[in-house]
Amino acid sequence: MPWLSDPFTTDFMVRALVGGALVAAICGVVGTWVVIRGMAFLGEAIGHGMLPGVALATVLGLPVLAGGAISAGAMSAAIGALQRRGRLSYDTTIGLLFVAMLSSGIIIVSHSRSFATDATTILFGDILAIRTAEIVTLACALMVTLGIAAKFHRSFVASAFDPRIAHTLGLRPRLAQVMLVALVTLAVVASYQAVGTLLVVALLLGPVVAAHQWTARIPSTMLLATAFGIAAVSSGLLTSWHAGTAAGASIAFCAICLALASAIIRNAHNRFRNRHDRGVHPTGELDHIGSEPPFSIWAETR
Template sequence: MPWFTDPFSLEFVQRALLGGVLVAVLCAVAGTWVIVRGMAFLGEALAHGMLPGVALATVLGLPVLLGAAVSAVVMSFGIGVLQRRARLSYDTSIGMLFVGMLALGVIVISHAGSFATDATAILFGDILAVGTGDLVVLVVATAVGVASAAFFHRSLVALAIDERVARVLRLRPRVAQTVLVGLVTLAVVASYQAVGSLLVVGLLVAPAVAARQWTERIPTTMALAAVIGSAAVCAGLLVSWHAATAAGATIAATAIAAAGVSWVLRAGIDTVRRRLVAPDLVPA
């Protein structure tokens, strides 16, 4: 099958595939909690909130991943401060910082001179440019994310059920909330290189949404989401290679398509099952 083997015979495509799979695993772990807690808006806000840090790092000649991390951490900290000190709701705090950070990033980009190429990479990523150093960062980030999710699993489950229950059980809901925000931040920053700030939410949310159609338990959802996300990376790279499309955008679109197909299949199976069961319920 040359159509399949030819692209992956190249070293830079192999690195892109490995990097994408690592991102898929990390996003599956964080994305499952995003779906369970209904926090997709936080993932989107953090993805856009990285823009000023990435733009400043690019202008100053610093590592863009460092700028993205600092910017995302600042935004996460700001959300917590606005909630506690200004007594704003969670969505309001995110919305205010989301717009503010995005505006600041656009200001930095517009003030810089020749920024068109870099802006494209910031917004849509460049997974084919993933290098050995990027893979090392992704391995560490994925290991930290998986370990954190496993260590705080009971606290995160209790927080998802009811914060008061978590408090009664002494599972420290505030710590669990901080860990959850940190996990989403880690996933968003690590995924930036692969799919960019605009498309990272697709890889964070879509595989978990697809997996949730077939699973109930959280660990099972994470595992299936990792498989679906990895498959989306592989399929997206193949499609982008043969169709000459942007790799990051194609991967994100493939992941979203997988979520749509999963939903249609689940709905179809449920409909057929109801129709098969319904005649048995009618009295003779």
């Protein structure tokens, strides 16, 4: 099938696919915890929190990824500092910082002579321009992500179930929360080149939502979400190549479509099984497939 293979005969498309696959793996791991803990707004906010650093680096001609990482890290630290004071709710804290960082980033970018081009790259990414050095950076980010996720797995699980139990078990829930925010920050920064600051949540949420229709344990959800993420990257790049659309936006759209398609297929599968069970069992009892929660949280701590 030439339409499937021809686009990946070019070097820049191969680099985009490899880089996108690494981003999908990072987001598959971190996005699972984002969904479990209900941290989607945090991911979106940190994505926008990158904007001032990326914008300032663009204006000054400095590495944009470094600028974005510093800016996102500063926002994460500010969220933690305000939370420790306990005077504002979590959502309120994130919302205030979200607006502050977004507006300051736009102010900085507005001073650039190439405002339109810079803004498009910042907001929607430029995965087709990814270089070998950036792929190496993404590979290192994936190793760090896997290391932290493995080391703090039990702490993350116990904190998601009940922070008091985590504290009783000596699993340090506060440190787990800090490390989880750090993972979200790392995933957002790593995804910048692929989908920009606006669409990063698509890769964090879409593949995981698609995966949890079919899995019940956290590690298996991470693996399947990674596979769905790679599928979204591949299909998005193909769409961009053949339809001439923006690559980052195409990838994000494919990720959301995968989540929707997975939910539809799972629902149809459940209905088919339920009808089959009605025919087999005279009592009409149902199997209730899919009625269990998407993640067996407590089982992960054992």
